[in-house]
Amino acid sequence: MTAPADALDQLRRYAPDVVEPDDFDVFWRDTLAGAAAHPVLVDVRPERTDLRLVHTWDVTFAGFGGDRVRAWYTRPAGTDAPLPTVVEYAGYGRGRGLPHERLTWPVAGYAHLLMDNRGQSGQYAVGDTPDRHGAPGGPWPVTWGILDPRDYHYRRLITDAVRAVDAARALPGVDPTRVAAVGNSQGGGLALAVAGLVDGLAALLTTAPFLCDVQRAVTLTDVAPYGEIGRYLAVHREAEEAVRRTLSYVDGVSFARRATAPAHFGIGLRDTVCPPSTGFAAYNRYGTGTGADPEAREIHVYPFNGHEGGEALHVRRQLRWLAATLGAPPAAGRA
Numbered sequence: 001m002t003a004p005a006d007a008l009d010q011l012r013r014y015a016p017d018v019v020e021p022d023d024f025d026v027f028w029r030d031t032l033a034g035a036a037a038h039p040v041l042v043d044v045r046p047e048r049t050d051l052r053l054v055h056t057w058d059v060t061f062a063g064f065g066g067d068r069v070r071a072w073y074t075r076p077a078g079t080d081a082p083l084p085t086v087v088e089y090a091g092y093g094r095g096r097g098l099p100h101e102r103l104t105w106p107v108a109g110y111a112h113l114l115m116d117n118r119g120q121s122g123q124y125a126v127g128d129t130p131d132r133h134g135a136p137g138g139p140w141p142v143t144w145g146i147l148d149p150r151d152y153h154y155r156r157l158i159t160d161a162v163r164a165v166d167a168a169r170a171l172p173g174v175d176p177t178r179v180a181a182v183g184n185s186q187g188g189g190l191a192l193a194v195a196g197l198v199d200g201l202a203a204l205l206t207t208a209p210f211l212c213d214v215q216r217a218v219t220l221t222d223v224a225p226y227g228e229i230g231r232y233l234a235v236h237r238e239a240e241e242a243v244r245r246t247l248s249y250v251d252g253v254s255f256a257r258r259a260t261a262p263a264h265f266g267i268g269l270r271d272t273v274c275p276p277s278t279g280f281a282a283y284n285r286y287g288t289g290t291g292a293d294p295e296a297r298e299i300h301v302y303p304f305n306g307h308e309g310g311e312a313l314h315v316r317r318q319l320r321w322l323a324a325t326l327g328a329p330p331a332a333g334r335a
Contacts, residue, residue, distance in 0.1 A: 037066075039062060073112070074106040075110075087115065087179060089194075092225050094125040109330065117129070138228065178202045189211040191209075193211075225273075263296070266317075
């Protein structure tokens with residue numbers, strides 16, 4: 001059943017104080033400083049796609065620890081003007097796929113950088129970026145290195161996501177002052193982390209964000225990916241304290257508090273993958289630690305939808321909101 005009006009009202013007021021370690025900011029400052037020691041662009045080469053209305057480049061950039069991360073850079077054909085740019089992050093178990101699979105943003109006139117997920121290729125889509133950092137943990141990406149925040153897979157993946165913005169800003173034909181972070185599910189969680197870590201981000205679009213209010217989320221659903229953490233703890237019963245400590249360094253609510261960019265959220269009230277209260281936790285805390293304008297954020301709720309959310313309707317709302325927020329990109333053929 002869909003949430004009644006009083007339950008939705010409770011969601012709109014749900015703003016928990018999540019567990020946040022004292023060295024949260026130092027942890028991320030030092031992690032990102034280590035990545036920034038490496039020049040961000042490693043290789044940029046044209047990619048044949050057989051598409052006539054867009055051009056694509058195969059990009060390699062230096063992510064966590066200088067590791068090579070792959071991405072597709074796609075932009076409308078017929079213009080060399082610096083464009084507003086969307087940096088997009090893929091969902092759990094997905095790679096960057098093939099360059100013609102995600103064309104909404106470049107067809108709408110934006111430059112578009114789609115980041116590969118290190119080590120996650122093969123479950124839903126292919127990718128080209130390995131994760132060579134082994135550490136104790138479970139067999140699923142969400143549990144890789146989960147016993148120590150320094151070893152955790154999401155420390156590396158979030159760092160890659162930040163570096164993807166740096167890479168986009170360094171690419172030709174990008175307006176570095178108009179870069180948006182975009183994602184759904186795990187991608188939405190990565191985009192939210194980027195909003196809390198990157199200076200000068202122009203916009204955030206996040207749908208059904210993963211890793212929000214995460215300490216509570218693992219108790220709310222047995223569906224993957226959260227369910228994979230539960231299954232790990234069902235076997236490693238003595239590991240709960242260490243796991244919860246690690247998760248406290250990657251909670252999207254903590255990143256949301258530190259964000260300043262205008263934000264657009266989407267939530268399905270029947271979502272059993274990323275429970276709706278966890279997304280509302282991030283939305284209701286968004287910008288509260290920075291004094292960001294609360295009027296510069298909005299949320300769209302789909303009462304009868306699950307993890308799929310508003311799908312095409314929501315994308316149309318995103319397109320219209322982003323054009324109003326960043327300024328519509330120029331039409332093809334105009335400088």
